[in-house]
Amino acid sequence: MIEITEALALHDPGSAARQETAAREARFAGLVERQSRFVFRVAYALLRNSHDADDVVQDTFLKLYRGGQWDAIENERAFLARAAWRTAADKLRSRGRTSGPLDADLALCGGANPEETLVTADWNAAVHRLVDALPPKLRQPLALSTVEEMSSREIARVLGVAEGTVRTRILRARAILKRKLAALMEGRYDKR
Amino acid sequence: MTNDDLDKFLDSALARYSAEDPLAGLEQRVLNRVGAEGGVRRFKWGRWALAILVVFTITTAVLWKRPLPTAKLGGGLQSARGFSPAVANRRSPRKRARRPAHPPLSREERAWLALAARAPDQMREASLDLKPLSTEPIQVEEINIEPLRSHDANDDTK
Numbered sequence: 643m644i645e646i647t648e649a650l651a652l653h654d655p656g657s658a659a660r661q662e663t664a665a666r667e668a669r670f671a672g673l674v675e676r677q678s679r680f681v682f683r684v685a686y687a688l689l690r691n692s693h694d695a696d697d698v699v700q701d702t703f704l705k706l707y708r709g710g711q712w713d714a715i716e717n718e719r720a721f722l723a724r725a726a727w728r729t730a731a732d733k734l735r736s737r738g739r740t741s742g743p744l745d746a747d748l749a750l751c752g753g754a755n756p757e758e759t760l761v762t763a764d765w766n767a768a769v770h771r772l773v774d775a776l777p778p779k780l781r782q783p784l785a786l787s788t789v790e791e792m793s794s795r796e797i798a799r800v801l802g803v804a805e806g807t808v809r810t811r812i813l814r815a816r817a818i819l820k821r822k823l824a825a826l827m828e829g830r831y832d833k834r
Numbered sequence: 835m836t837n838d839d840l841d842k843f844l845d846s847a848l849a850r851y852s853a854e855d856p857l858a859g860l861e862q863r864v865l866n867r868v869g870a871e872g873g874v875r876r877f878k879w880g881r882w883a884l885a886i887l888v889v890f891t892i893t894t895a896v897l898w899k900r901p902l903p904t905a906k907l908g909g910g911l912q913s914a915r916g917f918s919p920a921v922a923n924r925r926s927p928r929k930r931a932r933r934p935a936h937p938p939l940s941r942e943e944r945a946w947l948a949l950a951a952r953a954p955d956q957m958r959e960a961s962l963d964l965k966p967l968s969t970e971p972i973q974v975e976e977i978n979i980e981p982l983r984s985h986d987a988n989d990d991t992k
Binding site: 670671674675678679682683684686687692695696699700703704707708765766769770773784785787788789816819820823824 | 843844846848849850854856857860863867868871872
């Protein structure tokens with residue numbers, strides 16, 4: 643069958659080009675199917691907004707398609723994570739959003755009294771707000787580490803820092819989170 | 835709560851940090867957008883290239899059909915005075931209207947023109963009579979200078 647197809651393609655170069663284009667489109671569609679959810683989560687880790695993350699996924703794949711080199715990517719997951727992170731960072735800059743205002747959020751959830759917060763707030767949401775309140779240098783590697791088991795090496799490639807730096811920052815972020823979480827649970831959260 | 839419990843709780847909460855699922859049909863939205871806009875940039879480039887080509891063709895055609903400035907009496911004089919048709923065309927229409935197209939002829943030029951109009955045959959003969967400049971080397975006759983005589987030689991003659 644392949645031989646027949648090749649023979650037909652030899653007789654009709656236009657048909658061969660069309661077949662090649664169709665095959666290329668199919669490969670790109672496969673890439674989108676495989677990685678769009680992952681790209682969404684990388685974008686969401688930074689933006690914390692589903693609609694913006696959706697836009698970032700579309701922008702990332704559109705840039706990739708227009709660039710034309712997507713067919714030659716060795717590690718598509720790492721490449722896409724980096725591309726999505728950059729696009730999300732651009733979107734964040736254009737949106738002018740700062741890191742999450744933890745104190746205001748907690749006040750909205752349960753008032754100024756931490757005990758009320760303990761009672762009323764969803765603990766996961768509380769932890770997420772604590773993460774949002776971390777300095778970007780600590781928050782970004784920690785956020786990426788929560789995306790579909792991204793390794794320290796992959797995170798290092800995305801952020802453009804050394805792998806050891808990523809590990810150190812994640813440990814520091816976790817230490818801060820634990821300290822603040824413990825304080826929250828004991829009802830003695832300070833605003834540091 | 836012990837340290838281990840805190841760790842477990844933190845891990846569990848962090849696992850949900852980016853576990854947001856996109857709205858259904860994300861892949862199709864991506865492919866639709868790529869299908870709609872994926873070729874736009876290339877098309878834009880093509881459009882720009884076409885526009886540049888059209889402008890270049892029209893400019894070339896206009897310049898090609900334009901009559902070249904004919905050689906006139908006094909043309910050399912104009913160029914010697916720094917007159918350039920290209921520069922003149924670049925000037926604004928108002929300036930062109932204010933300034934004459936060519937600088938006026940000098941008195942000598944007008945006299946030459948009048949003479950040429952009155953007696954063209956004589957002018958032609960006169961121009962034919964003009965001998966071209968000689969390129970032969972200049973011949974200079976040999977100069978002989980007698981040597982000077984000293985005082986001793988004068989004494990001897992005495």
